[in-house]
Amino acid sequence: MEAQVANVNQAIDSLLQQLENEGVLDEQFQQLLQLQDDSNPDFVAEVVQLYFEDSVQKIERMGAMLSSAPPDFKELDQLVHQFKGSSASLGAATIAQLCIKLREGCQTQNQQMCLALLGQLRDAYCLLKNKLDIFMGLEQQRKQLLAGMAR
Template identity: 40%
Template sequence: MTDMLPAAGSCRVGLMSQRRINLPQQTAREVTGYGDRRSPPPALLCRGSKTGLPVWMLGLGADRLRADMNRLLALLFHQGVLDEQFLQLQQLQDESSPNFVSEVVNIYFHESEKLLRNLRGLLMEREFSDYKKMGIHLNQFVGSSSSIGAKRVRNVCVAFRAASEQNNRAGCFRALELLEHEYCYLKNKLHELFQIEQQRVLAAGIRYPMQN
């Protein structure tokens, strides 16, 4: 689920060369599953294949990881980082598309970093005056952020767009710095969420032996 994501804590906006990927409307991309969920070999009845921990400990771990996910999501909603649209995105994920949310969000990351590079490139031009082009980039950013429930990023984009409509270059610079900060925070927190989810699926996917 997290193969496409950088390590947590890393967010170097403008320095990454990303390929162009269009954000799908809903199920435009095929998704891959977590692999074979058939019965594990006998060794897994005693030890987790990757962790080496007893199976009963992995069961408790799955419950703990689910609680960790809920706490992190609650924090992000309390901070206004996410809104209800993210929950609607999660509802589109099922057994046939177990990676749906992370794949859509990764496409959003690719597109967002390209837009951030373009915005900074425009502002760094010595004779910058193309506020209309900047507004087009910001409209795209507002739309894609709204589609995944990135509330705080979207709100900063709206303020950024207002500054660009007033031809306020200094205000645009301040808005860009805030936008980069909010984007990095969102990216790192969603990366953390997907890491926890991956660990939870691994723990929950192991079959447990019958107790006498």
């Protein structure tokens, strides 16, 4: 059983290292992991889940705003600013960087640039979600193994 836990821990470490190397996540995500302890064992899973729920709504709203003519760039900029903040808080580095570029597009009122960046943002979000879903599955597996060992 201990070997299984070690294998799962290794898989988690490898996945997080890969995501950091690729610039998908930054050290902020590691700091979130350090906040998780026995008194709050699901902290990271809860933060990630809230981020995903919030992100889907924001991305859909950005798309709707950009499909109207002309878009309200000021309102869009505020929404992108919020999304950048929540992404940076999670450690979603790629998404936060794309938000910075998207805000530049809002400030220059460049609808085509904003649409192109929104497409990149959607892709980056899907990649992050897929990878963090794997992470959450591994975390769940680790908890089950540890619970089995405690019996």
